Amino acid sequence: MTNHLRYETGELKACIDLRKVIEHFWGPGKPEGRAVRYAAHWRDDGRRDSFYVYDDGYKDFASGEAGDLLDWLQKEGIAPDFPSAAQWAINYLGGQVAPVDHPIIRSNRTSLQSTTPDWQQAALKALEESQRYLWSERREPKSILAYLQQERGLTEATIHQRSLGYNPSWHKTDYRNPDTGKLAKLPPGIVIPIWENGQLVALRVRCRVGTLAVWLDIDPDQFGSGRHEGEELPKYLNLAGSRLSGVLFNGDAVVSGQPVLLVEGEFDAMLADQILNANRDDPIA
Structure with missing residues (x-):
């Protein structure tokens, strides 16, 4: 029987800093603590910069919407569905999978030391x-x-x-x-x-x-x-x-x-x- 192994996408997302991904597509935002502020690109934000991006997700304080890397990839139109978004994340980390039709960003983050x-x-x-x-x-x-x-x-x-x-x-x-x-x-x-x-x-x-x-x-x-x-x-x-x-x-x-x-x-x-x-x-x- 084939040895089918499981990856959990929550851990896949934890390997990627969403702030770096969004900066690549939207440009630099306004740092605020551990977050970076933007004006939401898919609606008129009234120049309030109410879209907050963290390393592991985003929160739109104007609409109340929140999500993670895979949600953002789909909302931004970079990935049409969840499997494509997960594949994009693997490509970002340099995984050997079928190519997708969008830019691949290579992470420059180094591995952290083990727990103490x-x-x-x-x-x-x-x-x-x-x-x-x-x-x-x-x-x-x-x-x-x-x-x-x-x-x-x-x-x-x-x-x-x-x-x-x-x-x-x-x-x-x-x-x-x-x-x-x-x-x-x-x-x-x-x-x-x-x-x-x-x-x-x-x-x-x-x-x-x-x-x-x-x-x-x-x-x-x-x-x-x-x-x-x-x-x-x-x-x-x-x-x-x-x-x-x-x-x-x-x-x-x-x-x-x-x-x-x-x-x-x-x-x-x-x-x-x-x-x-x-x-x-x-x-x-």
């Missing part, structure tokens, strides 16, 4: 605590397991295999964020560990917003402080200190010369792996 030992120790501790909570007898974790099994289609074996956990509230870890000098907090939600060469390099959290909040019958979580106070959390957040740049979900399973299956999210990658391995004695990593 103190981060790994703190992240592993937080992950283990979230795993214990997920499999506890409390009511909320049981609802999370039902969501993973009924809504996402994952088996109990897959949930265990992927080392998923659940964090019920903002949890202060033992890792001190060098950018703030404060102990980093793990956001509430489903905890997804990302591994590279067998080493934990990121903790990604599916926040309790959207369909997950509806499933739990709760109001979507919001930021409780800072410049985003009162705003709804994004669908995914990462523990500070995580390294996602240059890392792909299930990337350790990549084998030269074997086909790769691109999917929309981590849960989709887990489900695809689960289905393709249903009749195998040696599950694909």
